[in-house]
Amino acid sequence: QQQVKQSPQSLIVQKGGISIINCAYENTAFDYFPWYQQFPGKGPALLIAIRPDVSEKKEGRFTISFNKSAKQFSLHIMDSQPGDSATYFCAARKPGNMLTFGGGTRLMVKP
């Protein structure tokens, strides 16, 4: 059972555009929702995270929007740059320390 569904699988955006990645979850016990960025040959790096009592969190060009009633959350990358080209993973964590990951989105930002 896939508890965190991520879309799209791949995304191409022009430089300066907005990249939007969506995730949906099923388990209401999840209480922490991080996003990770992974470059080839590297491990996932924590980008930004949100808790369900907050509807939006912004850090630089990265924003998480969270809709608790719809059990959905999304990552927006403003002013996307070629250096943002990577694979992005959403995740969800129940109390404890076990992350359930989405399937990943491969983002390509064209110059």
Place this chain on the structure above:
Amino acid sequence: KAGVTQTPRYLIKTRGQQVTLSCSPISGHRSVSWYQQTPGQGLQFLFEYFSETQRNKGNFPGRFSGRQFSNSRSEMNVSTLELGDSALYLCASSLEGGNSPLHFGNGTRLTVT
């Protein structure tokens, strides 16, 4: 601060063999988790250790095991390797688990032939 360090970076093993992977967490971090990453199954949780005790376990067979030492360093072991065990094995550490962010190492790439 140094990040999470995993050794070795690459491993090639033969079916039926066993393998041990090592992880040194960020200094001061007491929780260590292991994840398997494959193109087909994505990132999947293996287990988590905190203060030398396994606190959570994912849905993997008993061939996958781990341990944590008193200095928080951790090892995971896979016995009787199968071709399907070929994957990137990622270690992640956090301060205490539960409410603190997880930081990943760059992984060990295991290839089983």
